Amino acid sequence: MFDVISLMLRTGILTERLPARSPESPPLESVQEDIRRILGRALCIRHVDAGSCNGCELELQALNNPYYNLEGAGIKFVASPRHADVLLVTGPVSANMEEALKRTYGAIPDPKVVIAVGDCGACGGIFGKSYASRGSVADVIPVHRVIPGCPPEPAKILAGILDAVVSAQGQASKRDKAKRS
Amino acid sequence: METDFAKDQQLPIPSNIQSYLLRVDREGWLRTAQALHNADAKFLTLWGADDRDRDAYFRVYAAWLLPQSILVLEHSIEDVRNPSYPGLSTIFPAALRMERAAYDLLGISAEEADARAWLRHGGWPGNLFPLRREVSASQSYPLDPEPYPFVMVEGDGVHEIAVGPVHAGMIEPGHFRFSVVGEKVLRLEERLGYTHKGVAKRFESLSQQEGHRLAARLSGDSAVAFSWAYCAALESITYTSCPPRAVALRALALEHERIANHLGDLGALGNDAGFAFGLTQFSRFKENLLRANTLTFGARYLMDYIVPGGVAGDLPEGGGDLLLTQYETLEEGVATLRSIYAEHAGLQDRFRETGRLEHRLARQFGALGLAARASGIACDLRVDHPWSPYDGLVPNLVTQPHGDVAARVHVRFDEVMESLRLCRILLEGLPAGPLQNTPTVASGGCLGIGLIEGWRGPVMVVLETAAGGGIRRCHAHDPSWQNWPLLEFAILGDIVPDFPLINKSFNLSYSGQDG
Ligand code: SF4
Numbered sequence: 001m002f003d004v005i006s007l008m009l010r011t012g013i014l015t016e017r018l019p020a021r022s023p024e025s026p027p028l029e030s031v032q033e034d035i036r037r038i039l040g041r042a043l044c045i046r047h048v049d050a051g052s053c054n055g056c057e058l059e060l061q062a063l064n065n066p067y068y069n070l071e072g073a074g075i076k077f078v079a080s081p082r083h084a085d086v087l088l089v090t091g092p093v094s095a096n097m098e099e100a101l102k103r104t105y106g107a108i109p110d111p112k113v114v115i116a117v118g119d120c121g122a123c124g125g126i127f128g129k130s131y132a133s134r135g136s137v138a139d140v141i142p143v144h145r146v147i148p149g150c151p152p153e154p155a156k157i158l159a160g161i162l163d164a165v166v167s168a169q170g171q172a173s174k175r176d177k178a179k180r181s
Numbered sequence: 182m183e184t185d186f187a188k189d190q191q192l193p194i195p196s197n198i199q200s201y202l203l204r205v206d207r208e209g210w211l212r213t214a215q216a217l218h219n220a221d222a223k224f225l226t227l228w229g230a231d232d233r234d235r236d237a238y239f240r241v242y243a244a245w246l247l248p249q250s251i252l253v254l255e256h257s258i259e260d261v262r263n264p265s266y267p268g269l270s271t272i273f274p275a276a277l278r279m280e281r282a283a284y285d286l287l288g289i290s291a292e293e294a295d296a297r298a299w300l301r302h303g304g305w306p307g308n309l310f311p312l313r314r315e316v317s318a319s320q321s322y323p324l325d326p327e328p329y330p331f332v333m334v335e336g337d338g339v340h341e342i343a344v345g346p347v348h349a350g351m352i353e354p355g356h357f358r359f360s361v362v363g364e365k366v367l368r369l370e371e372r373l374g375y376t377h378k379g380v381a382k383r384f385e386s387l388s389q390q391e392g393h394r395l396a397a398r399l400s401g402d403s404a405v406a407f408s409w410a411y412c413a414a415l416e417s418i419t420y421t422s423c424p425p426r427a428v429a430l431r432a433l434a435l436e437h438e439r440i441a442n443h444l445g446d447l448g449a450l451g452n453d454a455g456f457a458f459g460l461t462q463f464s465r466f467k468e469n470l471l472r473a474n475t476l477t478f479g480a481r482y483l484m485d486y487i488v489p490g491g492v493a494g495d496l497p498e499g500g501g502d503l504l505l506t507q508y509e510t511l512e513e514g515v516a517t518l519r520s521i522y523a524e525h526a527g528l529q530d531r532f533r534e535t536g537r538l539e540h541r542l543a544r545q546f547g548a549l550g551l552a553a554r555a556s557g558i559a560c561d562l563r564v565d566h567p568w569s570p571y572d573g574l575v576p577n578l579v580t581q582p583h584g585d586v587a588a589r590v591h592v593r594f595d596e597v598m599e600s601l602r603l604c605r606i607l608l609e610g611l612p613a614g615p616l617q618n619t620p621t622v623a624s625g626g627c628l629g630i631g632l633i634e635g636w637r638g639p640v641m642v643v644l645e646t647a648a649g650g651g652i653r654r655c656h657a658h659d660p661s662w663q664n665w666p667l668l669e670f671a672i673l674g675d676i677v678p679d680f681p682l683i684n685k686s687f688n689l690s691y692s693g694q695d696g
Contacts, residue, residue, distance in 0.1 A: 003521050049353050051376045053692045055401025060351050065464035079349035095304025096375045131305045132379030
């Protein structure tokens with residue numbers, strides 16, 4: 001036990017500042033604030049591997065390591081699509097996963113924000129379209145944002161998720177305003 | 182003579198490990214397989230090819246590892262209307278799923294095999310065989326899901342639990358059907374194939390110079406191993422030598438891949454046994470290594486580092502020192518964590534005797550790689566069939582006799598330390614010189630093999646070239662094919678809540694076996 005505590009103390013806090021986006025965009029820390037303000041709780045993400053090579057999953061898993069500290073940023077991965085605000089999809093969509101992906105998409109509550117992660121999710125990647133692969137995620141369900149890369153680095157995934165949430169929120173408030181006026 | 186497998190009729194196959202081809206008829210196919218079994222040969226893989234356009238045959242191949250070499254049997258199937266061949270699964274049980282896959286893709290059936298589809302889940306019609314020459318590579322078909330008859334276990338109080346294909350965690354898709362009494366598992370049946378994306382067919386539309394990029398993406402956690410295996414096959418066919426500096430850098434990349442995966446698994450195994458501290462610490466070390474990869478190899482995951490004839494980039498100035506410091510921190514950190522794991526009563530309680538794969542079963546069912554070594558089978562290509570640069574490195578073989586989760590944890594700890602030792606030797610003796618000799622384009626109809634010990638076990642690429650710099654057929658095989666069925670045994674008698682831990686202790690590839 002002493003070893004554990006001493007290693008914890010020596011390790012200290014490793015979490016890094018959230019990645020900056022473009023110079024004109026607000027710092028992501030404010031996005032974190034936004035998430036808290038808009039949702040009043042953590043942003044919940046459901047991940048579906050629709051046929052990836054597992055490379056993208058490794059980088060998604062890395063988001064939970066102490067450097068990125070995803071939960072510290074107010075984001076958590078959840079086990080049920082019914083609890084999710086965002087659906088994160090990796091891989092080209094294999095024919096064998098098409099149905100499971102559509103079903104998961106159906107179970108996500110509105111407004112069904114979908115992010116396709118990786119070159120495969122974005123455009124089918126090296127696998128393309130074939131008898132076994134439907135190609136990109138957008139070929140199967142509506143997609144709001146793609147995060148390219150093979151695999152994309154965790155910092156890019158994190159920035160992409162936060163970005164998507166902000167723009168989805170922007171669109172939703174525009175719609176609300178339009179409705180009111 | 183039976184025991185030398187008709188040595189005088191064997192033809193050499195270009196490969197990084199000595200390989201031979203033996204052509205056999207139906208009767209010879211079975212007889213030789215039986216003789217190989219008696220000689221304790223390790224079954225590597227089985228695949229088929231459509232050669233009707235060339236000489237009016239379908240062909241089925243199977244490969245084994247013998248103490249000195251790889252032996253590939255080739256059997257030509259004359260009846261192209263109802264192509265079939267004698268199944269091997271009664272002799273080598275691991276062949277069964279490969280035979281089912283060969284039917285789904287090519288329509289050649291193994292007599293006596295399980296007739297259920299394996300890779301085809303209704304995504305394409307049952308009378309369409311994608312690897313046949315006349316089938317277009319880009320055509321897709323509407324989904325027509327088919328029911329899959331799982332084997333039922335009947336009895337008092339037995340019920341079924343179905344899990345997947347989409348799992349609660351961030352892992353790949355697959356389906357597990359448990360038959361349980363109370364919490365105890367009586368039977369587990371896996372159904373895989375969900376991530377099948379037509380890799381074999383896709384190879385055929387790539388050029389010889391592009392194939393390594395697809396091979397790397399068969400299973401992203403083994404990108405280095407697979408791209409090396411592909412390049413080894415192509416380089417052997419074209420008599421291209423890889424410059425010594427590139428050879429050493431390849432091995433460095435392969436050992437980094439092994440270490441990174443082992444670190445990830447050691448953390449996840451701690452976490453699955455309720456010790457989140459382990460995950461935090463190991464994931465930190467893994468992240469450090471991946472960042473060092475970016476600084477030295479140019480990417481966290483080395484999907485495109487190994488290229489035909491060499492490697493894509495050199496270490497930057499100061500890269501060697503950076504890595505040596507990294508190794509030092511890792512050695513110290515992993516040693517500390519190892520003693521913490523060893524002294525943690527809760528962890529040891531979960532690890533010991535859980536998910537036991539007995540030596541006898543592991544042998545009988547042809548376990549490969551890490552899982553085999555943790556069940557007391559001494560096998561590691563880097564030691565038994567060392568290709569360059571491993572022939573000069575003399576790696577130490579790591580084994581554990583007990584076959585439980587604890588043994589697989591042990592093997593990982595030992596292998597991390599051994600890989601770090603090898604990395605130091607590689608770095609310190611890094612030869613100077615060029616990074617790539619571009620291979621010439623191979624003419625059509627050449628067969629080559631690459632066999633590399635990846636972190637999970639031996640990964641194999643069999644490449645057949647087409648005229649004009651193309652690929653006629655490419656079969657990439659992940660050792661998960663052999664080891665998945667063993668997980669069905671390892672869980673028996675354990676309880677359902679231990680499944681994630683046991684599954685993780687094997688950490689098999691879904692994408693690698695689905696193709
Ligand atoms: S984008 Fe790259 S890493 Fe991600 S699933 Fe596709 S091939 Fe694998």
